[in-house]
Amino acid sequence: MKxxxxxxxxGKDLEDFFTIHNAPTQSLVTIKEREKALAIPRQDIVLTFCNSCGFIFNSAFDTTIDYYTQGYEDQQGFSPTFVKFITGVTERFIDKYGIRGKRVVEIGCGKGDFIRLISRLGGNRGVGIDPAWVPGRGEDVPDVEFIKEFYSARHGDIHADCITCRHTLEHIHDTGGFLRTIRASIREGEAPVLFFEVPSIVRILDIQAFWDIFYEHCTYLGPGSMARLFRLAGFEVLDMYLEYGDQYLFIEARPCDVPSTRTHPLEESIGELKAKTTFFVEQINRQLAQWRERLEGYKAAGRKVVVWGGGSKSVGFLTQFADLGAIAHVCDINPHMQGNYIPGIGMQYVGPAFLEEFKPDVVIVMNSVYMEEIRKDLAGRGLHPEMLGL
Ligand SMILES: [Zn+2]
Structure with missing residues (x-):
């Protein structure tokens, strides 16, 4: 199915430019048994470029799989580095648009960390919508309610002064339909601010971040393709910026009758993004070969290698190298992941305390942003391994 x-x-003028074979179709679902983890189906990811709008997507994506209702685990709030980052971004956003005492709707709220945060910081009333929401996870905040459903047109009845959607759009195949559904739900005379965040494809292409390409992400946006998507659906782009070491792309927008032709300085053209896909293809095999050689070297030398950081990045990384048998464990600080098995890979997540006994020689950090936080944690346990960061 393509x-x-x-x-x-x-548009129909599409070009496939990169394929990852046999990627596990799920990476964040929690699984208690090794056999079940290994039974997760594997399918190819075919990255495809649209010559008409610069949109990049997995054109082989299977939209029939139930990704989010079976123990989907995506909380990042266990890291102090992350909490500091997201608090800063949210405070700036609140100040910029005066989001105080307002109604905020979050589409794809996960366990509800962000809708609680923006409601608390701005004294807002929040509504979080997500099929993967779990009652009882996280503090109770007055004026925040949750709807455990997929977002659809009928949620348009909820009045919103601000609509947020963080790390959700990249999971949505029908990007145009999704944005149009939101646009259609906004009543005449209302002009909520939209606040969306996705991983940036520009960084993935520039540094060949293959670990950030995995099956659950079917949609890959850069500033230019994101702005074009919003304009096509009837939104004016107010601002865009990159955060978290250029990994995350933020967009702020408002509904309008006719979007302007003005472009944001961050926007890449269709041609520029296409040139980046060509560069990516030229470089990626060399990058994969280097990692393979490095991991084989560790194995031959009998060095104990651990990956720090579970979830999708580790699945993206291990999809390429699990066959080597060079990586002993994957460690994650999220207690809800520890003890579970990694979908499609079959390794069991361990917590940091396990490493005190295991004493790894090498720790590969799945997100360099956490390097110092992890180095400190390990040092506090008397561990000083060689550290590599993605
Ligand atoms: Zn297109």
Whole structure:
């Protein structure tokens, strides 16, 4: 099954540029048994470029799989580095648009960390919508309610002064349909601010961050393709910026009748993004070969190698190298992941306390942003391994 039209602009002038074979179709679901983890189906990821709007997507994405209702684990709030980052970004956003005493709706709220945060910081009333929301996880904040459902047109009845959607759009195949559904739900005379965040494809292409390409992400946006998507659906782009070591792309927008032709300085053109896909393809095999050689070297030398950081990045990384048998464990600080098995890979997540006994020689950090936080944690346990960061 291959999608023949661009989900953003419906264009048919598409080009496949990179394939990852046999990627586990799920990476964040929690699984208690090794056999069940290994039974997760594997499918190819085919990255495809739309020559009409610059949109990049997995054109082989299977939209029939239930990704989010079976123990989906995506909380990042266990890291102080992350909490500091997201608090800063949210405070700036609140100040910029005066989001105080307002109604905020979050589409894809996960366990509800962000809707609680923006409600608390701005004295707002919040509504979080997500099929993967779990009652009882996280503090109770007055004026925040949750709807455990997939977002759809009927949620348009909820009045919103601000609509947020963080790390959700990259999981949505029908990007154009999704944005149009939101646009159609906004009543005449209302102009909520939209606040969306996705991983940036520009960084993935520039540094060949293959670990950030995994099956659950079917949609890959850069500033230019994101702005074009919003304009096509009837939104004016107010601002865009990159955060977290250029990994995360933020967009702020408002509904409008006719979007302007003005572009944001951050926007790449269709041609520029296409040139980046060509560069990515030229470099990626060399990058994969270097990692393979390095891991084989560790194995031959009998060095104990651990990956720090579970979830999708580790699945993206291990999809390439699990066959080597060079990586002994994957460690994660999220207590809800520890003890579970990694989908498609079959290794069991361990917590940091386990490493005190295991004493790894090498720790590969799945997100360099956490390097110092992890180095400190390990040092506090009397561990000083060689550390590599992605
Ligand atoms: Zn397109």
């Amino acid at each position: 999608h023949a039209a661009c989900p953003t602009c419906r």
